[in-house]
Amino acid sequence: MIIGRLxxxxxxxxxxxxxxxxxxLTAVTFTDVVGRYLFSAPLPGGPELTELLVxxxxxxxxxxLCLDDGHITADLVTQRLGPKALAFQLVLARLxxxxxxxxxxxxxxxxxVRLSGYGQTTVFLKVPLxxxxxxxxxxxxxxxxxxxxxxxxxxxxxx
Numbered sequence: 373m374i375i376g377r378l379x380x381x382x383x384x385x386x387x388x389x390x391x392x393x394x395x396x397l398t399a400v401t402f403t404d405v406v407g408r409y410l411f412s413a414p415l416p417g418g419p420e421l422t423e424l425l426v427x428x429x430x431x432x433x434x435x436x437l438c439l440d441d442g443h444i445t446a447d448l449v450t451q452r453l454g455p456k457a458l459a460f461q462l463v464l465a466r467l468x469x470x471x472x473x474x475x476x477x478x479x480x481x482x483x484x485v486r487l488s489g490y491g492q493t494t495v496f497l498k499v500p501l502x503x504x505x506x507x508x509x510x511x512x513x514x515x516x517x518x519x520x521x522x523x524x525x526x527x528x529x530x531x
Contacts, residue, residue, distance in 0.1 A: 375527050379439055386436040390429055397425040417496040424499065431511045438515040439522070441529050443469060466523045473516035480509035 404418035415421070437443065443465075450461055488502025521527075 420494040477512035
């Protein structure tokens with residue numbers, strides 16, 4: 373099935389990219405802590421790098437998470453539902469995800485435009501924050517599109 377192969381390819385690519393980002397985050401944190409406590413010389417821009425890498429990890433994994441139906445759920449009532457009710461619940465949950473991701477996409481884009489208009493950057497590294505917010509917005513939009521596609525194609529829940 374095409375969706376199954378797409379899921380595997382997305383998981384593999386995401387795992388490699390996020391693995392590299394997590395290694396970079398670990399290296400930045402280790403270098404900053406060792407420099408700070410052993411040499412009284414923290415990594416210049418360490419906290420900013422940490423924030424940017426955490427953002428990249430969170431948003432980088434979002435499309436794969438959506439493709440996997442990996443959002444946090446509470447199965448208090450659904451254990452007693454029949455197959456049709458479970459299918460309906462899945463559609464409702466996915467539509468709610470589309471709405472929330474669409475809202476996040478819209479708001480992040482607005483924030484990115486505002487930050488770009490101000491020329492806002494990080495304090496030490498001078499990384500422009502507008503494009504960072506807009507990249508997060510685009511990823512939210514892609515994720516919303518993925519979930520909406522799953523609703524329209526009636527894709528089964530990932531196992």
